Amino acid sequence: MFFAPVFVAGAILLAALRLVPAEARPASAQGGYDLAGAGSAAAAMLLLAYGIVRLEHGGDDLGPTLGALAAGLALVAVFIVIERRARTPLVRLGIFRESAMVRAHVGAMLFLGAFFGFQFIVTLYLQELRGWSSLQTAIALIAMGCDAVLAPVLTPRLVNRYGHARVIFGGFLLAVVAYALFLPVGMDWPYAAMFPTLIISGTAFALAYGPLTIAATNSVAEEEQGLAGGLLYTFTQFGSAVGISAVTAVYGFAVAGGDGSPGAVLDAYRSALVVPVVMVLLGTGSPRSAC
Known part of the structure; x- marks a missing residue:
């Protein structure tokens, strides 16, 4: 699984060397x-x-x-x-004076951190506590992949009608609802009880992530679009790492304070699931400010 991206990336590199037209080195990069x-x-x-x-x-x-x-x-x-x-x-540090861009970047960092932190804890819950196999867990979480269908079909229409800020805000609100619904997770929850959270969180991702890229570059000069895009990618990757790190820390701390019983482990998962809720709540102010 880890080797596959190496070969794919190598093939893309070879194709790029052959197909992407060469450009003169920009004057700003001469140093x-x-x-x-x-x-x-x-x-x-x-x-x-x-x-x-x-x-x-x-x-x-x-x-x-x-x-x-x-x-x-x-x-x-x-x-x-x-x-x-x-x-x-x-x-160029002056780019951080663009407050709308910064707020969009921070919002993306919090949103992605919550999204991946939530997935990580749910995976541990299903496999370690419930004893589900990797295949069963993957099939269960596939509902979150609805964003692959909704993002190119529904999101552009909503952005054209309501603007990217309102659509992002709607995505954040849906994420709050989705993660909050999973907080009372039980020891023997049926999949039907998990499904609303999974489908709503996937829909939230479809609404928020694409428009966030618009907000992150909308107020930046054309010649710095690449820099703004690179910063957005850095913020989202760092946010993903922080989100997973934060839920891991809370879970580990809660487990250490318990007696090791299945009930105590479940309580630790519930404690960790609060982190994604807090992260998206903190990020709900960024879309309105990124108009």
């Missing part, structure tokens, strides 16, 4: 690649995500946890200094 900026940014995100994961240990071994978080924040500061001094910065 070289900002390797220091890229390295500090990547290391900062890695350390911050690692620090969040380590929160599951609570007060035990707190030093490394705080050290990872502090080092991550320090590298964020280093990245800012590097970008201010670089001849050809990886990120």
